[in-house]
Amino acid sequence: MAEKIKLKVEKREITGKKVRFLRNRGIVPLHLFGHRLDSMALQGDAATLQKVVSRAGHTRLIELEVSGEATPRNVMVREVQKDPIKGNLIHVDLYQVNMSEKIRVEVPIVLVGESPALKIRDNMLYQDLDSLTIECLPDKMPDRIQVDISGITEAEQAIRVKDIVLPDITILNEPDLVIAKVSTRPVEVVEEAKAAAPTEASAEAAESAESEAKTEAKGEAKGETKTEKQ
Numbered sequence: 001m002a003e004k005i006k007l008k009v010e011k012r013e014i015t016g017k018k019v020r021f022l023r024n025r026g027i028v029p030l031h032l033f034g035h036r037l038d039s040m041a042l043q044g045d046a047a048t049l050q051k052v053v054s055r056a057g058h059t060r061l062i063e064l065e066v067s068g069e070a071t072p073r074n075v076m077v078r079e080v081q082k083d084p085i086k087g088n089l090i091h092v093d094l095y096q097v098n099m100s101e102k103i104r105v106e107v108p109i110v111l112v113g114e115s116p117a118l119k120i121r122d123n124m125l126y127q128d129l130d131s132l133t134i135e136c137l138p139d140k141m142p143d144r145i146q147v148d149i150s151g152i153t154e155a156e157q158a159i160r161v162k163d164i165v166l167p168d169i170t171i172l173n174e175p176d177l178v179i180a181k182v183s184t185r186p187v188e189v190v191e192e193a194k195a196a197a198p199t200e201a202s203a204e205a206a207e208s209a210e211s212e213a214k215t216e217a218k219g220e221a222k223g224e225t226k227t228e229k230q
Helices: 016-024 046-056 189-229
Strands: 005-011 027-034 037-045 062-066 073-082 089-096 103-112 123-127 131-136 145-148 158-160 178-184
Touching: 005 046, 016 027, 027 046, 027 073, 037 046, 037 089, 046 073, 046 089, 062 089, 103 123
Parallel strands: 005 062, 027 089, 103 145
Antiparallel strands: 005 037, 027 037, 062 073, 073 089, 103 131, 123 178, 158 178
């Protein structure tokens, strides 16, 4: 379990279209919501919030300190809106979690280790799944799931969802789905066909040229015969 990330914010009075004035001052509007919780309008420093969002992603717990409140809230990033041109934050939604209730989150997969099968030049590693959907208590939520591929020793061997065991965590993906697999590099037959095509065309062109040459030679021979007879 990774260390919690802390974030300090303030309650927001400005709403609607007027929030653009906040953004001009380097302040990002936020909304906090959750189970049995009325939505709260908040605001935070843009630079600080950018760092927190980048670090937390959608899987890390954030210890949210709201000005005027004595007890921090446990939240996670639910949605992030960015300016399509500049890329800076324009709005963030936070979700307050209940530490005694399980939540469902999609967590990224990171392949680790070295597969002996990849020492063979013709073998390639394919990753079919980039993330897993899991369910667990908030304090058991991993920020990533490491999948060790060192057990793949030969081509066509794969690691499937059912091979992953995570304590206190339920994986909701289909058990037989392939996460990673080593396969033999496909033969590029298309390139061979393309290479053969010009050769066939050249042969046809050569035959055509030879036929034309013979026709011209016959014509010249007939012309010479007629001249001799005259």
